[in-house]
Amino acid sequence: xxxxxxxxxxxxxxxxxxxxxxxxxxxxxxxxxxxxxxxxxxxxxxxxxxxxxxxxxxxxxxxxxxxxxxxxxxxxxxxxxxxxxxxxxxxxxxxxxxxxxxxxxxxxxxxxxxxxxxxxxxxxxxxxxxxxxxxxxxxxxxxxxxxxxxxxxxxxxxxxxxxxxxxxxxxxxxxxxxxxxxxxxxxxxxxxxxxxxxxxxxxxxxxxxxxxxxxxxxxxxxxxxxxxxxxxxxxxxxxxxxxxxxxxxxx
Numbered sequence: 001x002x003x004x005x006x007x008x009x010x011x012x013x014x015x016x017x018x019x020x021x022x023x024x025x026x027x028x029x030x031x032x033x034x035x036x037x038x039x040x041x042x043x044x045x046x047x048x049x050x051x052x053x054x055x056x057x058x059x060x061x062x063x064x065x066x067x068x069x070x071x072x073x074x075x076x077x078x079x080x081x082x083x084x085x086x087x088x089x090x091x092x093x094x095x096x097x098x099x100x101x102x103x104x105x106x107x108x109x110x111x112x113x114x115x116x117x118x119x120x121x122x123x124x125x126x127x128x129x130x131x132x133x134x135x136x137x138x139x140x141x142x143x144x145x146x147x148x149x150x151x152x153x154x155x156x157x158x159x160x161x162x163x164x165x166x167x168x169x170x171x172x173x174x175x176x177x178x179x180x181x182x183x184x185x186x187x188x189x190x191x192x193x194x195x196x197x198x199x200x201x202x203x204x205x206x207x208x209x210x211x212x213x214x215x216x217x218x219x220x221x222x223x224x225x226x227x228x229x230x231x232x233x234x235x236x237x238x239x240x241x242x243x244x245x246x247x248x249x250x251x
Contacts, residue, residue: 002030003226008078010034010070012061012118013088015042017187018137021214022085022221027053029222031083034074061088061114067121075125082129083225084122086115086136086159093148104151111155112162119166123175130174135224136163137217140183140240160236167234176233178224183240185212207242 009026013019015037023033027050035050036059037043047056055077059070074081089111094103115136126132141149142156159179166177184203203211220239223229238244 002028003222003228004083005030007031007082007225008034008074008080009083009085009225010036010074010081010122011085011087012036012059012114014085015039015046015056018182018185018214018217019085019087020046021218022087023050023054025215025218025222026083026225027051029226031225032078034070034077034081036070037088059088061086061118062109064117064121067117071121071125080129081122081125082132084118084126084132084134085221085225086118086134088114089137091149091152094150095148096150099150107151108155111152112158115159115162119162119177123170123173126175127170127173132170132173132175133225133229134163134166134170134175134177135221136166136177136179138163138179138181138236140181140238140243143181143238143244163236164234171233176224176229178229178232178234179236180217180220180224181236181238181240182217183212183238183243185214185217187214203241206240207245210241212239212241 004026009031011019011022014023014035023035026033032053035043035047035054035056038060040058043056047054057070057073060066090107119134136159138159139156141153142160145153163177163179170177217239220237
């Protein structure tokens with residue numbers, strides 16, 4: 001028996017990377033999954049590989065109407081919606097002085113506004129069933145700033161606030177809202193930003209001495225989607241290899 005039997009999940013940014021790992025883990029645990037992304041070819045391929053318990057739906061998380069359509073399509077295909085993982089995100093390095101308003105807002109719209117729109121879109125369906133788990137993905141850059149990530153860090157700080165307000169407002173509807181706070185994770189998003197993922201590089205300085213794996217974040221998402229976390233809401237779950245524990249020195 002799977003930990004997510006008879007549950008239906010919608011995962012944004014699910015075509016690859018961390019979202020793909022979450023989709024695979026959810027299906028393995030018995031859930032039906034709406035693989036939602038702007039990457040149509042990758043999303044279709046993943047849904048096809050996962051079989052009858054998965055379907056791909058095109059979703060630009062900055063588009064209000066596409067959120068409504070994705071939720072409606074998920075309910076129509078699988079009969080309900082119990083879990084939302086707001087996973088979609090983009091990452092760009094740029095100093096404040098070199099960041100245009102358009103560049104800033106592009107990241108804010110995907111990483112922050114997309115989370116807001118996703119939360120709002122699933123509330124009616126989840127409230128009607130009086131159960132739901134919303135999992136918002138923030139970042140350690142949403143707990144401490146990092147030079148060069150003004151828009152990304154701002155958005156990820158906001159995600160934490162969205163989750164806490166959501167938890168306060170939606171608990172009476174049986175909906176839990178929690179935040180996953182990953183550190184560096186080996187995904188195409190990180191690769192595209194040019195971050196060194198070699199263990200001999202920066203990540204070797206972490207207490208665990210390595211970058212995180214998408215499956216490790218997915219395992220945390222499974223926990224938050226399942227009844228094992230039934231008394232958890234408004235909380236933040238950090239998976240960062242010890243990044244936020246402090247600074248290490250040679251002993």
